Amino acid sequence: MGYTLNFNLIWRHFDKLSGGLLLSLELALISIAIGIAIGLVLAVWYVSAGRIVRGVIAAYVEFIRNVPLILLVYLVFYGLPTVIDIAYSAQTSFVATLALYSGAYLVEVFRSGLEAVPRGQIDAGKAIGLTPWQRLLHVRLPTMMRITLPALSNTFISLFKDTSVASVISVPELTYGAQWINFNTFRIVEVYLVVTAMYLVTGYALLFALRLVERWYRTAR
């Protein structure tokens, strides 16, 4: 094994990685924000809707869950603009895809959370005279949040890792930065070691921060 590790070239191009990491975080953050909105609206709609609406929402969820993310990325970025007259940047296209992707998972997370709100709490809300909308806002959603926060954290961490898929449509996030350095320096082992460490440390830091948020939320008053 005559290979000696040399990180000098990696550090010289480190801006590609640091900038890439920031973009990865940004993509994950925007996607999950939109995904949460999609998930919440559809989950609330689902639990109160009739068969047809439920069927449509379930079809969306199943479609997304059973198609690989990378295919969805290709479909939205290359496929859609050739069928309909629409133009968007790779980054916008990816955020839209990841938002739809996370939204599908979050519908399930929020739906099960809503259904897990104890019947007695809803009764108590009715008994003090809250309208259905007030019960949703002040009783069901806060309780659902406590139930689903851990799952939400996990989804966010997954989503952060999934941003690496954006490299296939040349969005300059972390994995794309790694590929760039690889092609230009051929330090393949070094660059992927560094990038792995960056994903690992960032993911772990996110998880730690989110656990703190969960604990704070459980005891907030």
Place this chain on the structure above:
Amino acid sequence: MATSSNDSPALLDIAEVSKSFGSVEVLRSVSLKVAKGEVVTVIGPSGSGKTTLLRCVNFLESYDSGSIRIDGKEVGFRDGGARQRRSERDLAGMRAETGMVFQGFNLFPHLTAAGNIMLGLTKVRGKSKGEARSIAEHWLGRVGLAHKADSLPAELSGGQQQRVGIARAVAMEPKILLLDEITSALDPELVGEVLAVVKSLAEDGMTMVMVTHEMAFARDASSRIVFMADGGVSAVGPPKEVLAAETTNERLRTFLARFRASQF
């Protein structure tokens, strides 16, 4: 016997209410009038329809026929001939006129003791936060929990949670308070503190309908006792009459015998 509440008009008027779950008839033409200031206790074996009856009064459950009126106003259905369910908004307004305390406490876990009480006051009664807070503190004081205003339900004992549950219901100034087996989920040593609160509310003249298995309490605190069996009212009257050992009502006698054997 059925109309022992004198000439004052009934605050709560349950008239021939029937209800089935599928093929099971849980309420069979139940009629009961409750006057203002009365404390009416409903007893009976499990499955006799007590809780269902209570839940019909604030329309947490609907019923198939008959009517339930509070202050002359039909609770769940629109006034006038056709039996048409009220809108959810109307129902919310009607329900705000009754208070309910649950067997399982059912406090909102994300809100403090004071927050639980304030929610209805601010959202339903339209009071300001400050006003609601002082009302909440007043009632928490009444149930002996002034020092727990900022505690979350998870930090309170069962007895304390239930006292918050009572405070949450009465703070809304309901016309009637419904108590659904409110001590059944409590450890025996915590039952007393909850019943003491109920007793003090009764002394204040609060109209109450309660379902309970605490026979001694029912005997001491009630104006009338209703014995339900098989979804119907089997006996009604003052505690002394209904709980008399020499009753000729077979079902009642069997029911009471079981309690005497274990309790008093």
